[in-house]
Each structure stands twice: as C-alpha cells, then as structure tokens.
Amino acid sequence: MVLPGRAMATFRLALIQLQVSSIKSDNVIRACSLVREAAKQGAKIVSLPLLIDLCANVSLLSMKGSIPEEDAGKLYNTCAVFGPDGTLLVKHRKIHLFDIDVPGKITFQESKTLSPGDNFSTFDTPYCRVGLGICYDIRFAELAQVYAQRGCQLLVYPGAFNLTTGPAHWELLQRGRAVDNQIYVATASPARDDNASYVAWGHSTVVNPWGEVLAKAGTEEMILYSDIDLKKLAEIRQQIPIFKQKRSDLYAVETKKP
Incomplete structure (x- = not known):
C-alpha cells in the first residue's frame, strides 16, 4: 500500500549500532555524530537501539530504540518515533515481555518490572x-501479519x-517475518560489549521481502545502510500473491482497517 502523494520508490534506511555505555552524555x-553522518549519506529514516536526546537540525525521521516509560504507576518498554521537526509521531510499548528460562544459559523475567503494551503501532512516512x-x-x-x-x-x-538466542534465532526470525509477509524487516541492536551485565548479540540487519539479507553489521559500533526498494516489494507480491490467496474462510486474520 502506497499512500497518495508518494513518488519515491526507493529510500535509504540507516541503523545505528551504538556502543552503549553507562555514561549518557x-x-x-x-549518537549525534552517527546520525549526522547518516543524514549526510542520504538516509531518510534512522533507527537506534536506545532512546536518547538527539541533536537538532537533522532532517530525517528517527526511531529512538526503547527505554522504560512510567505511566500511571506502571513501567513499559517503549520506543518513540520522531519526525524531522521533532514531532512525536508514535510510541510503541513492547507487547510481549521477555520471560524465558533456558537451563544453564539464560533466565530472564521482564514481567517482574515491566507491564505489556496493548496497542499496535504503525506510522506513515513520505x-x-x-x-x-x-x-x-x-x-x-x-503481530507482523497484522502490520502487513x-x-x-x-x-x-x-x-x-x-x-x-542471537546466533540461533536473530537472523532466522527476521527472514521468517520478511518472507511470511513479503515485507522489509530491519533490526537495530546495540554493539556488543563483552564486559556488560547483558551482552548483546549485535548484527543489526536488513532483510528484503524475498528473505534475502541486504545488509548485516558485525559486533562493533557502526552505521548500517540499506536502500528500501518498494518497486521490488510490489514485484514480489505480484509474483507470489499470498495476500490474494490467503484462506481467511478457514482461519481468523486481523483485517481491521487503520
């Protein structure tokens, strides 16, 4: 779906894989330096792994990762999206909380601290x-099906x-969501810090609707660029028309209009 007035079939996406420290400044x-560099390189949309106060006068749309957000006595894991003029476009509260137990490897329970969000989060760009x-x-x-x-x-x-979970499922899940929905999928991770209490896998990635990895970072701090080609997306959906062939008469699918 291309909204009226859109003429740009291809645009550049940038993912900032930031080396996060405990010193906010x-x-x-x-982050400001990397965002400015991404803008110079033609990025129209940029995503970071965490929310910070970014520099002003950078003409691009930014998705500023996630932080704990307090509201009415509850804490949420929230991602905020801002337009080029600094206007808040949407904020997404993490819907599914990370409560897992892999014996001998990792135990984690977000629900001890956080509450789950209960809204889908979409926004329009040019x-x-x-x-x-x-x-x-x-x-x-x-969730990805509803968005598609x-x-x-x-x-x-x-x-x-x-x-x-990173080496086992990070890329696999991205490619799965992309192929299932014939959609571009981008993931922005922090850079890896082996001395942190929680060590991130890194490897920020962009996958196209055919399931191909277009760009993939290593573990270090960097900017990952990828051109998002909406003509390619349309061609794939025409060649394999899964949306027209979906058997909604046999299973329930979220079809509520935005």
Whole structure:
C-alpha cells in the first residue's frame, strides 16, 4: 500500500549500532555524530537501539530504540518515533515481555518490572508505512501479519538478543517475518560489549521481502545502510500473491482497517 502523494520508490534506511555505555552524555555525543553522518549519506529514516536526546537540525525521521516509560504507576518498554521537526509521531510499548528460562544459559523475567503494551503501532512516512515492534515482539508472527494487513511495507524492531538466542534465532526470525509477509524487516541492536551485565548479540540487519539479507553489521559500533526498494516489494507480491490467496474462510486474520 502506497499512500497518495508518494513518488519515491526507493529510500535509504540507516541503523545505528551504538556502543552503549553507562555514561549518557557519551552516548548522546556519539549518537549525534552517527546520525549526522547518516543524514549526510542520504538516509531518510534512522533507527537506534536506545532512546536518547538527539541533536537538532537533522532532517530525517528517527526511531529512538526503547527505554522504560512510567505511566500511571506502571513501567513499559517503549520506543518513540520522531519526525524531522521533532514531532512525536508514535510510541510503541513492547507487547510481549521477555520471560524465558533456558537451563544453564539464560533466565530472564521482564514481567517482574515491566507491564505489556496493548496497542499496535504503525506510522506513515513520505516513503512508506512502517510497523513497530521491540525485540521479543519479533517472535510473534501474528503481530507482523497484522502490520502487513494494515499496509506496512517496512517493519522495524529495535532489539538486543543475547549470545544464546542471537546466533540461533536473530537472523532466522527476521527472514521468517520478511518472507511470511513479503515485507522489509530491519533490526537495530546495540554493539556488543563483552564486559556488560547483558551482552548483546549485535548484527543489526536488513532483510528484503524475498528473505534475502541486504545488509548485516558485525559486533562493533557502526552505521548500517540499506536502500528500501518498494518497486521490488510490489514485484514480489505480484509474483507470489499470498495476500490474494490467503484462506481467511478457514482461519481468523486481523483485517481491521487503520
């Protein structure tokens, strides 16, 4: 779905794989520098792995990762999206909380601290419609399906898989969501810090609707660029028309209009 007035079939996406430290001022300085560099390189949309106060006068749309957000006595893991003029476009509260227990490897329970969000989060840009998830949300195929039904062409998941789940599932899940929904999928991770209490896998990635990995970072701090080609997306959906062939008479599918 391309909204009226959109003429740009291809645009550049940038993912900032930031080396996150406990010193906020250092994070802000480095992030500002990287965002400015991404803008110079033609990026129209940029995603970071964490929310910080970014520098002003950078003409692009930014998705600023996630932080704890307090509201009415509850804490949420929230990702905020801002337009080029600094206007808040949407904020996504993580829907699925990371409560897992892999014996001998990792035990984690977000629900001890956080509450789950209960809303889908999409927003329109001059280029395409975008759907948002946070980290563990990517494991739930229904969320991506709802976003595809609502006309999204790009899904963005700021996240930080660890050294257990990362090598096993990080890329696999992204390619699965992309192929299932014939959609672009982008994931922005922090850079890896082996001395941190929680070690992120890194490897921020962009996958196209054919399931091909277009760009993939290593573990270090860097900017990952990828051109999002909406003509390619349309061609794939025409060649394999799964949306027209979906048997909604046999199973329930979210079809609510945005």
